[in-house]
Amino acid sequence: MDEDLNVTFIILGGFVYFVIMFTAYILIICSNSTIVCLIVIHKNxxxxxYIFIAALLMNSVLYSTNIYPKILFDVLSEKQIISYSACLFQFYVCYSLAASEFLLLAAMAYDRYVSICKPLQYPTIMRKRNICILLVVAWILPAGQFAVPIGLSANVELCEYSFQEVICNSALLKLQCEKSRVSSLYFTVAFVNFLILPVLFILFTYIRIFIITYRSGREVRRKAAQTCLPHLIILINFSCFASFDILLAILYHPLFNPIIYGLKMKEIHKNLRKLFCPGKTV
Structure with a gap:
């Protein structure tokens, strides 16, 4: 009888963590892709x-895809290891896409500024060519600027090989034997270009929007709040959580974007209801 009760139990903590992270990744892919598909399919x-919203959501998908597969692989591995070059690449993609997030938010703020403050000039300013230029700049400019310091770090000698982080971030530079002043300068310039300046620009545009709408009627204020509020929530969300905790930045923010735009943007919300509740009238 005693031998029958002598059972060894194994705690599957790693498997549970894998399921949670895998579920989060699938939710991020599905939620963001659903809204992007709606924007692509519906001509209205x-x-x-909405094009900028789709770009922002696709940026979240790319950001998550750069991070989650490696995390999931590490959970199932006995040793969490990565080559220095692969870690540099993840670091590069992570920071480039994070910078693109702020530039896309700045482009969206400019779009709202022109729409509300210069409505007669809106069709001329926000032409398809100009939109394409803004999107290309938002992705290409950070990728080009971060390529220089990452390239300089590729052949740097390492004095430490233990990295106590979930993903490869700026803490990777602490492993280097000698800090590069050129790389530090590039990262400082990138920080100003892709965080400080976009945030200041967004604040400026929304202050202008607030002044214009405050002087206008209630209907103008309502429409401005309906389109601008989601962008401000996303900006505050990404800025706060990215600086507060990297886990919240990679888990919470990519799931937060589609929820906000799905609920707060009237046209997207209407098409979501048609998709999931086809029998109900909107």
Whole structure:
């Protein structure tokens, strides 16, 4: 009888963590992709505002895809290891896409500024060519600027090989035997270009929008709040959580974007209801 009760139990903590992270990744892919597909399919959503929303959501998918597969692989591995070059690449993609997030938010703020403060000039300013230029700049400019310091770090000698982080971030530079002043300068310039300046620009545009709408009627204020509020929530969310905790930045923010735009943007919300509740009238 005693031998029958002598059972060895194994705690599957790693498996549970894998399931949680895998579920989060699938939710991020599905939620963001659903809204992007709605914007692509429905012609009434082929407007600059929704195009920028689709770009922002796709940026979240790329950001998560750069991070989650490696985390999931590490959970199932006995040793969590990565080559220095692969870690540098993840670091590069992570920071480039994070910078693109702020530039896309700045482009969206500019779109709202022109729409509300210069409505007569809006069709001329926000043409398809200009939208394409803004999107290309938002992705290419950070990728080009971060390529220089990452390239300089590729052949740097390492004095430490233990990295106590979930993903490869700026803490990776602490492993280097000698700090490069050129790399530090590039990262400082990138910090100003892709965080400080976009945030200041966004604040400026929304202050202008607030002044204009405050002087206008209630209907103008309502429409401005309906389109601008989600962008401000996303900006505050990404800025706070990215600086507060990297886990919240990679888990919470990519799931937060589609929820906000799905609930707060009227046209997207209407098409979501048609998709999931086809029998109900909107």
């Amino acid at each position: 959503l082929h407007e600059p505002m």
